[in-house]
Structure formats: structure tokens, C-alpha cells
Amino acid sequence: MISVLLVDDHPVVRAGVRGMLDGEPDIAVVGEAGSGAEAVTAVRALRPHVVLMDLRMPGIDGVTATGQVLGVAPTTRVVVLTTYETDTDILRAVEAGAAGYLLKDTSRADLVNAVRTAARGETVLAPSVATRLLHRVRRPQHESLSPRETEVLRLVARGLSNAEISRELHISEATVKTHLLRAFAKLGVSDRTAAVTTAMSLDLL
Known part of the structure; x- marks a missing residue:
């Protein structure tokens, strides 16, 4: 059974994601958190396999919370679930240790598959996010400015x-x-x- 923690400052979003995951025989939503700080506390108590993490939250944001979650539970897989896909947001999340980056318009089937994929230790990226990362990696590397x-x-x-x-x-x-x-x-x-x-x-x- 894959245990999942939902982290988002909007209760209606958490309810929607929970609804998408409920009913899957191998996935159980074991808790919810409304902030980055609550997420760290919940991970310490619940030790979930996967955390679905919102990016923009008051107080501790999703990127900072991701780093703190992995400090508490290194084997937990954090997948960012957000409406934002700027290069800066993506890179910050990846550098913080996120195992995936999904957008909130992800279909139910893709979300369920992403949770299973992340739990197996694999990386999960929305297609548009993967494209942005590839373009960034393929850019010619310029000598740094003084x-x-x-x-x-x-x-x-x-x-x-x-x-x-x-x-x-x-x-x-x-x-x-x-x-x-x-x-x-x-x-x-x-x-x-x-x-x-x-x-x-x-x-x-």
C-alpha cells in the first residue's frame, strides 16, 4: 500500500486530489497539511511514501518544505503539484530534491500513475515541464560573467x-x-x- 500525504493551502484542492486517489486499491491518503510547516510535522509522524506538495503557500513555501521533508524522511518521495511551471520554480524544486513536478491540470489517470511511479523511486515530470528542462539543459553553456x-x-x-x-x-x-x-x-x-x-x-x- 502506497501512503500519500497531501499538502496544499486550499482545502478544496486537497479534497479534489483526495477524490482522485480514493478508490485505488494500492494507494491510501494518510493525511493532509495546509502549509509547509504542517507538512514537515505530518511527515515526521506519518512517514508517507509520497508527498504531493503545492509550491506557493504562505510561510514556508513548497520548495523549502521539500528540503525539510527530505531532511526528516530521506526515503519519502516529494512530487510537486502546482499551477506554476516557470524555469525558476522547476529548477528550485528539482534542486531541493523533488522526485517529480506535475501541474494541477493533470488527469486522474496520470496523477495515479505518477504516485505509483514516484513510489517506485522513479522521476515524474509533466510533459511540458520535461520539455522546459530539456531546453534548458541543451542551451549552450556560457562562460560566467564577472x-x-x-x-x-x-x-x-x-x-x-x-x-x-x-x-x-x-x-x-x-x-x-x-x-x-x-x-x-x-x-x-x-x-x-x-x-x-x-x-x-x-x-x-
Whole structure:
């Protein structure tokens, strides 16, 4: 029997997920939690096989709670169940140790299958999430920007000219240009706008 803990700050969502899992002969919802803190307490007491974890909750969010749950029960498998699928959310969850990432529009059949898959120790990803992760992994790896190059690009992103950046950072305009050219080379771009856009897409700013 696969024991499952439901974690979501909306009772109606927990009731809906419970309804989707009830009736499965090999799955039992053993508890519910309305916050990250409650989730950690419940995991300590119940030791469930799988936790279905909401991402955005007041107080301790789902990512932080995932790390804490795994600190308490390393063999418990945490599967994020959320409406959000930004690159940042996905990567934070995976880095925290989540075994899966599903969206709340997941079908009943897919959710049930995901619980069983996670309980077996396998990874579960919504197709759109898997695609985003693959695209991110396949992006060319750029040389990291220096702190000063990052600082200059942040000011470019705010719309400052080279002269204004020079005054802001107390460096010469020639030095500003040097930092920009080095950043362009590292990012594989040839102008300021592309540099800022690329740096943002790579979470460097």
C-alpha cells in the first residue's frame, strides 16, 4: 500500500486530489497539511511514501518544505503539484530534491500513475515541464560573467547610458565599454539589448 500525504493551502484542492486517489486499491491518503510547516510535522509522524506538495503557500513555501521533508524522511518521495511551471520554480524544486513536478491540470489517470511511479523511486515530470528542462539543459553553456560585468549589465537593463554607468560606478567610459565587450563575447551577442535579454534568460541578472 502506497501512503500519500497531501499538502496544499486550499482545502478544496486537497479534497479534489483526495477524490482522485480514493478508490485505488494500492494507494491510501494518510493525511493532509495546509502549509509547509504542517507538512514537515505530518511527515515526521506519518512517514508517507509520497508527498504531493503545492509550491506557493504562505510561510514556508513548497520548495523549502521539500528540503525539510527530505531532511526528516530521506526515503519519502516529494512530487510537486502546482499551477506554476516557470524555469525558476522547476529548477528550485528539482534542486531541493523533488522526485517529480506535475501541474494541477493533470488527469486522474496520470496523477495515479505518477504516485505509483514516484513510489517506485522513479522521476515524474509533466510533459511540458520535461520539455522546459530539456531546453534548458541543451542551451549552450556560457562562460560566467564577472561581478563587475553583471553590475554593468544590470545598469544597462535599467536604461543607463555608458556615461551614466561610468558616473554610477566611478569608472571611466572606456572601462564600461571594456566590461560590455567582454560580456558580449561571453554571451555570444553583439549589442546591449541582446546582452541583457540573453543574461536574463540565463538567470544571470
